[in-house]
Amino acid sequence: MFASRRGALAALLLLCCCSFGPHAAVAELADKLRDDSELSQVSQSNKENKITVAFYSLLEQNPVANSTLTLRSCTIFVPTNEAFQRYKGNAQVLYHMTTAAFSQSQLKTSVPSDMEGNPPLYITNGRNGDIYVNNARIIPSLSVELTNREGKRQVMHIIDEVLEPLTAKSSTTEMNNMDAMQFMRVADQLNLGNRTLRTYRTQVAIAKKESLFESPGFHTFLVPIDEGFKHSTRSSLVDAKVIDGHVIPNTVIFTAASEHDEPKTSAAFEDQIKVTVSFFRQKDGKMYVKSNTFLGDAKHKEGVVLAEIVKANIPIKNGVVHLIHRPLMIIDTTVTQFLQDNGENGALRKFYEVIMDAGGGVLQGINDLSEVTILAPSNEAWNISSIDNIVRDRKKMTDILNMHIIRDRLNVEKIRQKNANLIAQVPTVNNRTFLYFNVRGEGTDTVVTVEGGGVNATVLQADVAQTNGFVHIIDRVLGVPHTTVLGKLQTDPMMSDTYRMGQFSHFNDQLNNTLRRYTYFVPRDKGWQKTELDYPSAHKKLFMRDFYYHSKNLLERHLVIADHAYTMKELVQMSLTDTVTLQTFRDSLKVKIEEEAGRYVMLWNYKKINVYRPDVECTNGIIHVIDAPLLEEKDIVVSGGSYLPESSICIMLANLIMITVAKFLN
Structure with missing residues (x-):
């Protein structure tokens, strides 16, 4: 240019x-x-x-x-x-x-x-x-x-931008170099569009916080417009601490220069209450600000509150003003109301549209829950071609939407507690469907991911608090696959051992083929770890390149290749009368799938193996994550040696000693 x-x-x-x-x-x-x-x-x-x-x-x-x-x-x-x-x-x-x-x-x-x-x-x-x-x-x-x-x-x-000063609607209006309080007092006479600030200005006066807005120096002021107080009781919740939470002292933040998602200390940051404020921009260009009350009290609940910036970057004598569409810190809406408020032209517009297009029953279901957590895909998350056909299928779309709903109040801290030493498994409203959370890092470096129906999503905005639960905004639609079986194996931390074994044996090479349909029973890493305890020598060799032939043969038993990928529900129906025979890469796999207490169990070779994660959908098949590999003792023969469990070896040695002693005594 x-x-x-x-x-x-x-x-x-x-x-x-x-x-x-x-x-x-x-x-x-x-x-x-x-x-x-x-x-x-x-x-x-x-x-x-x-x-x-x-x-x-x-x-x-x-x-x-x-x-x-x-x-x-x-x-x-x-x-x-x-x-x-x-x-x-x-x-x-x-x-x-x-x-x-x-x-x-x-x-x-x-x-x-x-x-x-x-x-x-x-x-x-x-x-x-x-x-x-x-x-x-x-x-x-x-x-x-x-x-x-x-x-x-x-x-x-x-x-790269025209500088815009604060101006009045009429040339007769006296314009001086005004501070934030003066700005609010004459806001009706300024070029702010049709936005008015009377309600917030009144609450500032009632709380006697004028001095905060008159203070010399350079500060950032977040001022909610009158439209943000359409809930009749909201204005009464604006007290001195809430007003403090709308001011970032001694820092001037213009939106283009702001460090996105970098928390700034607000004036409401003391021993009894701690509130930070941060800015972020959505891909559609809209700018938002959020308050995070991470230490609250009886009147000020902990959690995140989002507000869209409706007019940004208004320079004044003692800093900059941003007009926001609702007050921060105040948690006075249900999850349903939040979705409705952000549905018309807000951060969750597409999510709300899909909910309503599915018939509205999903929204009513959310409204009926006393405690609820929503994983809400961002507007951009819906911009993938694979969703287009699914959206037209109301039943399928309802199942997918219900996969985003949890009957519990689940914030990041609670997820972290569930996540101690293992990936947290959480049931959804969609029967027999679970979400799998993983939390990495601490403080501002915390990254939360969630997997559901084969899709791994990252939480973009966590802990958006409502009166009856939380909303987490995520970057993908769960349950709508966007990667192949190979792509899922590559990226899922629970399947890393199976992926590694398939790599050095070149077994994985076929799993990117989109012309085939795979049903892959994938042992999770914890299952391989148990195998290592039971068969340490064999486990070691199965993961060695020199013995790739044996690991390849073993994996072939787990991979079903057919014209159709089988869900767990289908396999249960097929198993009602007899054992199911499935065509694998090498020969066939005989299994029986049963449902016990809402979970699936796989019966194979007189063994009962739990299905830890059913129906992980991919673009060319389905993965079922199981608790243990489909392993027989005859599989664990390398170079003519049989690798039995250590306990079996000890018993054999003890028997041999007893026989020898007996012969000697005779």
């Missing part, structure tokens, strides 16, 4: 390096602006017949700006033409200028603009070392520094 400008500005930089001496050729910033088509060209939209005026054109028309460029030192922040084309308002030229010269390294915290009242421009360091002026990023390679004809040092920084 900037290739042509880079060449021109490279020559400009070389020229500017020669222009600092008193007798050097003089270059003017105005000339550079005029000559750079990326900064001065007027464009016209064919569709709307709309003319977009570039920054240079506005600069030419402003006598104060022209005088500054001619006579004074200055810094000027120049938006690109592209930034102007995106901008819908009336750009204020003097808000882009300051009457002192600042290189990138000299920009510190804030600088006063040349606009009337000198409202500050805030300087922040964002991700990847970028420098931001309010919400606009300085394009680092395009800054220019020179001296004008009056010998005054001047600096131009190119930015």
Whole structure:
């Protein structure tokens, strides 16, 4: 985008390096602006017949700006033409200028603009070392520094967004450099769209917290709009601590520069209550803020509350204001109400649409639960082609939706407790379907994953608290497979041993074939660990490359290849009359599947083996995770040696000794 400008500005930089001496050729910033088509060209939209005026054109028309460029030192922040084309308002030229010269390294915290009242421009360091002026990023390679004809040092920084000051609806409204409290008092007269702040302003006055919003320094204020108080009792819950939880002291956060999901300490952070605030952006571009009350009290419940930012980055005298669609910290809606509130145009719009398209019975089922946890796929999670056909099948979709519902209040801490020393297994509303949680890391580094129906999802937003449970936003739809049998083996931590054994024997090579349908009985790692205890020598050789033939033969018994992949429910029906014979890679597998207390049991070769995870769906088959391998003693023969359990060997030795002693005594 900037290739042509880079060449021109490279020559400009070389020229500017020669222009600092008193007798050097003089270059003017105005000339550079005029000559750079990326900064001065007027464009016209064919569709709307709309003319977009570039920054240079506005600069030419402003006598104060022209005088500054001619006579004074200055810094000027120049938006690109592209930034102007995106901008819908009336750009204020003097808000882009300051009457002192600042290189990138000299920009510190804030600088006063040349606009009337000198409202500050805030300087922040964002991700990847970028420098931001309010919400606009300085394009680092395009800054220019020179001296004008009056010998005054001047600096131009190119930015990717138009700087927008706080403005009034009417030119008769007196605008001074106002703090956050003054901002709220005159909000009705400001250009905030149709958003009003009367309810929150009233609660601030009742709680006598005006001084918090008047405090000097640089802070971030999160202000809920009146629409967020449509629940009749919500405003009464806004007390002094809740108000404190909406302020991030001594830190100015603009959305483009914010570190996503990086908790910031709010003013409600003390011995009795601890609340952090963080920002995050969804892939659709919408920006959200969330409070996390991780130490609460009788009035302030622990948990996360989400709020969409409906108008961001409003600069004021003592920081920045973001208007949010509802108050933080307040947990006063049920899970059902949360889904409805976020269903129209919010973070869970697609999830709510699918629930309603399935007939609404799922929503009623959620509403009937006194305690509930929802694994809610994000809007982006639904953008995969494999879901399209399933959505049209109402029964199938209902089963999948019910797989996302748990009859329990399950936050991350409770999952962590269940997860001690093993992967947590949790039943869902969908009969005989379980979810498998795994928690890694601590604090801000915590990562929670959940597996259901063959899909492994990561929790994007955890512990969104409601009065009757929790909502966790996840990045995939559970129960809709998106990977092959091989892909599932590669990524699932419970099947790593089977995957490893199949790799060195090249048994896995076939499992990516999407033209076949596999039913794979996969021993989980814990089952192989038990085998290691019972048959240590044999287990060792089964996982050695030199003995790959034996491990390959063993795995072949576990893999059923047919025109159809068999679910556990189908295998139970097939087993009602007799043992089922299934065609495997090598020969056949004779099994009988029974259901006991809501769990499946596999009867094979006079052994009873629990099915730990049934029906892990893949794009080319189904995996059933079982508690032990389908292993016979004759399988454990390597180079003519029989590897029996150590206990059997001890018994044989004892018998041999007894026979020898008896012969000796006779």
